[in-house]
Amino acid sequence: xxxxxxxxxxxxxxxxxxxxxxxxxxxxxxxxxxxxxxxxxxxxxxxxxxxxxxxxxxxxxxxxxxxxxxxxxxxxxxxxxxxxxxxxxxxxxxxxxxxxxxxxxxxxxxxxxx
Amino acid sequence: xxxxxxxxxxxxxxxxxxxxxxxxxxxxxxxxxxxxxxxxxxxxxxxxxxxxxxxxxxxxxxxxxxxxxxxxxxxxxxxxxxxxxxxxxxxxxxxxxxxxxxxxxxxxxxxxxxx
Numbered sequence: 001x002x003x004x005x006x007x008x009x010x011x012x013x014x015x016x017x018x019x020x021x022x023x024x025x026x027x028x029x030x031x032x033x034x035x036x037x038x039x040x041x042x043x044x045x046x047x048x049x050x051x052x053x054x055x056x057x058x059x060x061x062x063x064x065x066x067x068x069x070x071x072x073x074x075x076x077x078x079x080x081x082x083x084x085x086x087x088x089x090x091x092x093x094x095x096x097x098x099x100x101x102x103x104x105x106x107x108x109x110x111x112x113x114x
Numbered sequence: 115x116x117x118x119x120x121x122x123x124x125x126x127x128x129x130x131x132x133x134x135x136x137x138x139x140x141x142x143x144x145x146x147x148x149x150x151x152x153x154x155x156x157x158x159x160x161x162x163x164x165x166x167x168x169x170x171x172x173x174x175x176x177x178x179x180x181x182x183x184x185x186x187x188x189x190x191x192x193x194x195x196x197x198x199x200x201x202x203x204x205x206x207x208x209x210x211x212x213x214x215x216x217x218x219x220x221x222x223x224x225x226x227x228x229x
């Protein structure tokens with residue numbers, strides 16, 4: 001089955017440590033995205049990539065970094081500079097950017113930083 | 115002008131009842147309005163979407179009603195079932211004919227259908 005795999009499902013880290021969240025897709029989609037979901041806050045775009053080796057900041061990119069070395073993979077690093085990293089992180093992909101290319105989401109990684 | 119305001123934040127409906135979730139936007143350039151459904155511990159999935167050239171779109175028990183003049187759109191779930199219990203997000207596209215990064219999401223509505 002084609003889809004998006006995010007791992008791990010739960011992640012715990014100590015404050016001050018960087019942590020990398022994995023996102024892999026086998027949908028052959030060009031575009032990939034990272035969203036952050038907080039209770040009552042909806043979905044906020046962190047970073048996106050429309051093509052391999054290129055990515056752009058979203059609305060809340062501070063304290064995060066990404067890479068897109070392969071079409072299938074778009075890992076997100078939450079750095080120690082992110083002031084409030086505890087959240088539910090969602091990776092998504094789409095074939096293109098048009099309205100006929102809906103977002104496909106993974107099942108998320110819940111990150112807890114203490 | 116770039117916001118999408120969603121209400122209510124939470125909703126409890128009896129089994130068999132009608133669930134109604136409302137969204138409002140300000141930018142008249144918005145032209146694509148999807149709804150996403152998210153079950154606990156899962157990622158959102160596209161449920162139904164509408165373009166502004168129609169006032170209503172129905173897929174099974176799910177209907178989007180769109181009022182262009184009022185800049186409002188709503189999701190109606192007929193004959194609500196416990197399996198419909200989820201968080202629902204409306205969204206609007208801020209760039210004509212674009213989805214992806216152009217989507218602006220509402221803050222979500224948590225629906226609980228009691229049996």
